Amino acid sequence: MVRSVFMEDLDAFTYRERVADGAPVLIPVGSIEQHGPHMPLSVDVLLSKAMAGAVAEHTGSLVAAPIVYGYKSQQRSGGGNHLTGSTSLDAATVIATAKSLVLELARHGVRKIAFVNGHYENYQFLYEGVDLALGELRLAGTQDVRVMLMSYWDFVDDDAIAELYPDGFPGWDLEHGGVLETSLMLLLHPALVAMDRVADIPPAVLPTYDLLPARPEITPPSGCLSSGAAATADKGQVLLDRASAGMVTAIRSEFGM
């Protein structure tokens, strides 16, 4: 069979061997969400999967099939779920999916699990799913499953930020469709990026609170919260290297590898 870190590419017999060897399993979590006129709806799926793949290569981990659909896009971090194309799940469904995957992997014998999140809005719901799963495992007497929750941008260090954003860093919340994601996509899936369609706008100025229902007028027409015009594949390489290196270190440390 193929040699792959991606669990979904492996046959069950090969997968069982890897699990028996104690391989951690990384679960990419994305979303189907508008990412402006220059990138596809699946950016968060593609990037979380690529990040997980890079981390898996260096940690002997497997990458589970991604959670494709995520929690609702919010106006302050993703443009808002009122935008056509963004296709999202309720909190209860995200929670239940995360819970089930932890329980299923634990049933397989996996003891080291990490979610590699690529969509800000998912985080707290993944947390709840993991917490519920671990509670249920405790009822069953299983105490040794450990689960990490990582959003990949949280592993880009300050040095990299200073290097990548010489004119100032808008903050991760405004990076929706901006330099981070566009650079990574240019590196990893250039055919899916149309740089000539980038809306080169200043970073959106958004309130420090949410108002629902969404007010369409506060999201830039492109749906991006900052400009991806300065994105390059080289920056994507830096981002991929730094973020994955940070995650590799964290996983090795926590999982004692």
Add this chain to the structure above:
Amino acid sequence: MVRSVFMEDLDAFTYRERVADGAPVLIPVGSIEQHGPHMPLSVDVLLSKAMAGAVAEHTGSLVAAPIVYGYKSQQRSGGGNHLTGSTSLDAATVIATAKSLVLELARHGVRKIAFVNGHYENYQFLYEGVDLALGELRLAGTQDVRVMLMSYWDFVDDDAIAELYPDGFPGWDLEHGGVLETSLMLLLHPALVAMDRVADIPPAVLPTYDLLPARPEITPPSGCLSSGAAATADKGQVLLDRASAGMVTAIRSEFGM
């Protein structure tokens, strides 16, 4: 941007144009499930997505990102969910996912939706999700959304079956990991098939009822319910052509295209 029938490859602006033109949206539904030693865990995702893609090309439809994880594998149709590698969701989560996707697509303005199912066990739960979504749309005064539910093998006609199974057809329920799926994988993803690992066994003999918890001894050791040894890419082509042609006809007929 790229020309693609796959919604997940499109940017939101292009997607909006296609939806405004009235394009149906097809949702592939798979599972992460063991498929024997010769095929990967993602067979049902890959095949439902390929089937939906073929149908979309001929009907002007879009293909949504797949539902990757599905309902629990059952012993009489998929070997059983006790097998390591099969990674499944509870009914409630499958139902909620199907419901949410119908509601989200309806919010986008889509009025013609079809689920293209590639995992037998999903069907009734997709049905419930669709029914609940349409009930909620009715409350909102939206009456014109129509949803088809199709399992792709139900569109392989009797002539094709006679041609493909000259020694007798074991029935779709025993086709788990058998000629149907192996042939399609040989056609579509040959690098993911290891024909030298096929377990060439007679079709499993299974009871006309279920017993839970699963009895591992009644599932063949390979996890396949019949042999894929007679599979060929040519048979895969026949299956793809016939099944997709049947679905194209059905969609055109129901959606008045």
Add this chain to the structure above:
Amino acid sequence: MVRSVFMEDLDAFTYRERVADGAPVLIPVGSIEQHGPHMPLSVDVLLSKAMAGAVAEHTGSLVAAPIVYGYKSQQRSGGGNHLTGSTSLDAATVIATAKSLVLELARHGVRKIAFVNGHYENYQFLYEGVDLALGELRLAGTQDVRVMLMSYWDFVDDDAIAELYPDGFPGWDLEHGGVLETSLMLLLHPALVAMDRVADIPPAVLPTYDLLPARPEITPPSGCLSSGAAATADKGQVLLDRASAGMVTAIRSEFGM
């Protein structure tokens, strides 16, 4: 007290003796669903209960009170839930009911449980309920509860079918309100059958997929999917004998009796 295989007729003290003796418990599952102009809404309740009663007599089992309301009638197997009279539950409620009954019987000390299903649409939801219950019992350290899931018509063998349908068998899915159910009702509850109201129609021709919302025009006006005109009490006796004999064999085999 009365001598009865029906748990609902027994006082609790007598029931406790039977459970202490290791009696299996069979749970009939029906529906309140239109069955044409010639049969009552409760056909599936009456027949599943009668089948369970016949099986209980030969296996020393008890029959629990029936699950009266079932999952939504579907157009390809029951005419569709849009028809007035059909009174159905959501999937979540069917699942929860099945789960609770397994857990309650297990609490009583019952270790051998079988659902005797009389309404096609219930099956997958009963399966999920059983699976969830067994999962919860495992958490509690109870490993020895086993549950069978049987739809009674799946135990009518090919010889009986050939004998009962000399002009060809339409398939169980089209047997809604047809020869099978009408014959059994003529045998068991003749006062509730009006043979002069049978709609003698050819079997319905239905698609190989579902479309929701239901299209009323594809269900025959009677609500039956094939004709019950050829039904007789004698055929009912054959059906009762064969199906119950098949279930008796299965129960004895699985439950080691």
Add this chain to the structure above:
Amino acid sequence: MVRSVFMEDLDAFTYRERVADGAPVLIPVGSIEQHGPHMPLSVDVLLSKAMAGAVAEHTGSLVAAPIVYGYKSQQRSGGGNHLTGSTSLDAATVIATAKSLVLELARHGVRKIAFVNGHYENYQFLYEGVDLALGELRLAGTQDVRVMLMSYWDFVDDDAIAELYPDGFPGWDLEHGGVLETSLMLLLHPALVAMDRVADIPPAVLPTYDLLPARPEITPPSGCLSSGAAATADKGQVLLDRASAGMVTAIRSEFGM
């Protein structure tokens, strides 16, 4: 077809005529609960159904198929759910069942619905189910469905109580398995009553609060909270007449008949 007030005995076509005529529908709600050594587990199903039948005869109503399984038996009104034989549902399932039945009957066109409850513990959960159903109907613009909730013993007037309990009335909460239920069963289902097995005990003395888990020692060994020894079929007739008359008056008054 048969002439019957019981919806479950009617064919769908006859049922539709009755609904089109504006017939109210009464839903009996029981439980499967121990009722001492002298009465069967189904007392609450049988009595709620009989009460509803009597009321239906005098109000032109139909009686829906009963809700057979009810909420957990409580120690202060039913002996407690720890007792083997009592087979109960969680609150969520009782609520969902009641909600679904209201919605289904409303879909049929029924506008006057009454629950006839025969198991004390069900009441508040039926209330919630009805409230949720009416909330959903309001969303759909349906404002004219009205639902009554009745426990049949609440319609036995003080005069009847004085007549039937010459030595003092223990209170409805202690009437579990006592004179009320035993008398009605002697009238309606004498073959299911074993008067020689009545435990002739003084009324149980129970606290004014609940303690969970149940303390088995405070429930009398018989499972009855007072003695049924003074029960007679004549008293059953008085109870049936008074309770049903009270319910008939209430229904006529509320439903303007």
Add this chain to the structure above:
Amino acid sequence: MVRSVFMEDLDAFTYRERVADGAPVLIPVGSIEQHGPHMPLSVDVLLSKAMAGAVAEHTGSLVAAPIVYGYKSQQRSGGGNHLTGSTSLDAATVIATAKSLVLELARHGVRKIAFVNGHYENYQFLYEGVDLALGELRLAGTQDVRVMLMSYWDFVDDDAIAELYPDGFPGWDLEHGGVLETSLMLLLHPALVAMDRVADIPPAVLPTYDLLPARPEITPPSGCLSSGAAATADKGQVLLDRASAGMVTAIRSEFGM
């Protein structure tokens, strides 16, 4: 730190000492519900908290932070939830809250828990929450948590009733906004009572059943079901003393203190 029986006033370190000493924890349960023109919306919160406080002083217990919002006001015991100001939760939320609090206190090491209910409509839903929590604790092997459920008025004895209601007792169900609650509020929170706004009406005459949707005309315009005009702080003292004394006795008896 402060000396207080109220857990919410204590720092976590002090709380831990008290729990380690085996202190029971009492959970007040109220509602935000109209209580006529003369009392605030929070009467049930204030009184359940005061009752719990009084009981805690005499039993060495702690009082948890109150459950503030409760189940829907019902027309026969609280005027009905259609009244503006009454702000209520669905049954599922009340159940889940009660369940979680039991599980959280059990996690802390608390083994003696009592709910002190101040809103009639909450009771059965608290019961279910407790039952579900204890079920889950059993799965985890925790068998020694015991939970009492008390509505404080059930501990006012007949002597006190005769003394406090010389002109006849209307029944606890009609005491909504009447002498009981008004007297206790005059004693405990006189600044929140406006005796000049009491509606001095005869007790409401209500049916022995519920009808939904609510009929506003059967609730007195004040929203109170009986008059609070005869209320005095002295009566409040009697009520507080008797009810708390009864609860103290019950807790000491059940919890072996």
Add this chain to the structure above:
Amino acid sequence: MVRSVFMEDLDAFTYRERVADGAPVLIPVGSIEQHGPHMPLSVDVLLSKAMAGAVAEHTGSLVAAPIVYGYKSQQRSGGGNHLTGSTSLDAATVIATAKSLVLELARHGVRKIAFVNGHYENYQFLYEGVDLALGELRLAGTQDVRVMLMSYWDFVDDDAIAELYPDGFPGWDLEHGGVLETSLMLLLHPALVAMDRVADIPPAVLPTYDLLPARPEITPPSGCLSSGAAATADKGQVLLDRASAGMVTAIRSEFGM
């Protein structure tokens, strides 16, 4: 009656007048969570309520009774829910509570609602509750309810931060039990603060990801993530003034007042 901005202090008649005048309603959301050895478990309830009260005074708003119990404490923002004393709800319960309160206030006629959150971990679950409520209101044809979500510390501006933290600002996530909360408590509830019990530690150094189950060793023994030693009532006044002023501005702007 009393003059109060707190809805829970008002009688229903006065409340109705205020709602009829178009008053916004602010909902404080807290938690019962350890806040070190020097502050009580109810800090988040007290502060969110005080903040809401201050905002209400300047905007003509009412303050609803608080949501007392909140989502689970997380190790990176609150020390972790493994700590005894922290008493939390599952996500589903927080979501359902927020949803219900929006629906109930909307039923009262309130059209301007704001959550004033005092516990970081609540935010995303409140968001989901609000989103679900607005979705249900849309089904009912109610389009004009608007809801703000505010965490009060997000309104402390950079100038105030520079003034209050001359030695550097640790970040809001580490402010659990630190200068912010301690200063506000010293201002508002000094009797509940024991400055001699403050653990004067450097800010905790926490990872950029979560690991579950919690690792107790990474939370400082005090349960606080930074030191409150530099807290003063004067700083509390600055914080109260700035945060409430920011919220007042936001509310006036969004609600057009």
